[in-house]
Amino acid sequence: MKVYFNNSCKICKAEIDLYKKEKIDEINWVDITNNDQAKIETKKDSKELLRRLHVEKNGQIFSGAKAFLLVWKNIPKYKFLYSIFSLPIIFQIFSIGYEIIAFFLYLKNKKQIKIN
Template identity: 35%
Template sequence: MPPQTRVLYNSECPICDAEICHYARYTEKRDLPVRYDALNSDARESWGIDPDTAARRLHVLHDGQLYDGIPAFRILWAQMPRYRWLAWLTGLPLLRPLATLTYDHVLAPWLYRRHLKRMSRG
C-alpha cells in the first residue's frame, strides 16, 4: 500500500475549501490514501505548524516529508490519476519555476490577505 498523504489546508478560505473538498471527494470515491486536515481543527497541532504559517500556503506530508506550496500541490496531484498530468506539467524545467513564482508571489499572498480580512471581520 502506498504511503498515506496528509493535506493541511485552510477550510475557512472559500477558494481553498472548494478545491480541497473537490480533491477529497475524488480521493474518497477511489479509496486513495489521502487525508485532509483543516488548519482550524485540532489536527493542525499534530503538524507542528502554527496557524499563521498554515494559512499562508498548502502543506502536504507524504512519506514522512513535509512539502509546501507548488511542491505540495505536485505531491497531492501525483496521488490522483486524473491530476497526475498536472503534477508532471508543473514539474517541467521551464514550468516549475513559473508555477512556483506565480503561487509564491501572486496566488498564495492574495489568498492569505483575503484570509486576514475575513478573520478581522470576525
Template identity: 35%
Template sequence: MTDDTRVLYNADCPVCSFEIDHYAKYSGDRALPIRFEDLNCIDMSDWGLSRDEAARRLYVLRNGELTSGVPAFIVLWQDMPRYRWLARIVSLPGIHWLASKAYDHVLAPLIYRWHLRRLAAATSTES
C-alpha cells in the first residue's frame, strides 16, 4: 500500500459519486491513505488535466504515475484490502481487455454524455 494515492472523480455525477463515495467511506473507516478529490472543487494544475478531460473517466495518481479508466480502478482496488481480489481478476488479460473495451467505448462515453446533458440543463435554467 502507498501513502500517495489520489483519486480524481466528478462528484456532480450521480454514478461516479455513488461508487467513489462508497470507496471513500470504506477507505476512511479503515484509515487507508487514499485521498478522493472532486474535480469540481480542486486546482486541476496538480493533475495536468482540464476539468473536461477529467470528467471523461476516472483518474488515479499513485507515486507520481497517472492512470485512467480500468487501470485506474485496478490501482485503487489494489490499495483497498476488500477489493484486491477484484483487482487481480480484472488484471487477467482477457478480462482486462473486455473490461477496458466496455469502459472506454460504452460506460465512460455514456456517463460523460450524461454529464454534458446535466451541464447544459443547469446552464439553461440559470439563463
C-alpha cells in the first residue's frame, strides 16, 4: 500500500510522522511535494494531490476520508479509529469534516509547491 501525503504541510507531516513511527512494512510513504512520479502513479495533478490524502491499494486509488480509513485499518495501534470512523453515519460526518479541514490546509499550503 502506498500513502501519498504532503510533507510540506506541518500539520500533515506531524500526523504522518505518528503513523510512520509504527514501522509498518506494508506501507510505503510517498511525499507528493513536487513529485512528478506521484502524479504519474496516481493519475492526479499537483493540485489534486495537495488537496487530499491518497492511498493506492491493489491498483486502486482512494482519496480523503476513505484513504484515512485504509491507513488506520493497516496500523494496529490505530485500528480502533477505523472501527469507529467506518460506521456509516460517523463516516459521513467524518468525510464532511475532513473535506472542510483539507480545504483550509490546501489554501494554507498551496504556495509551498508548484501547481500544474
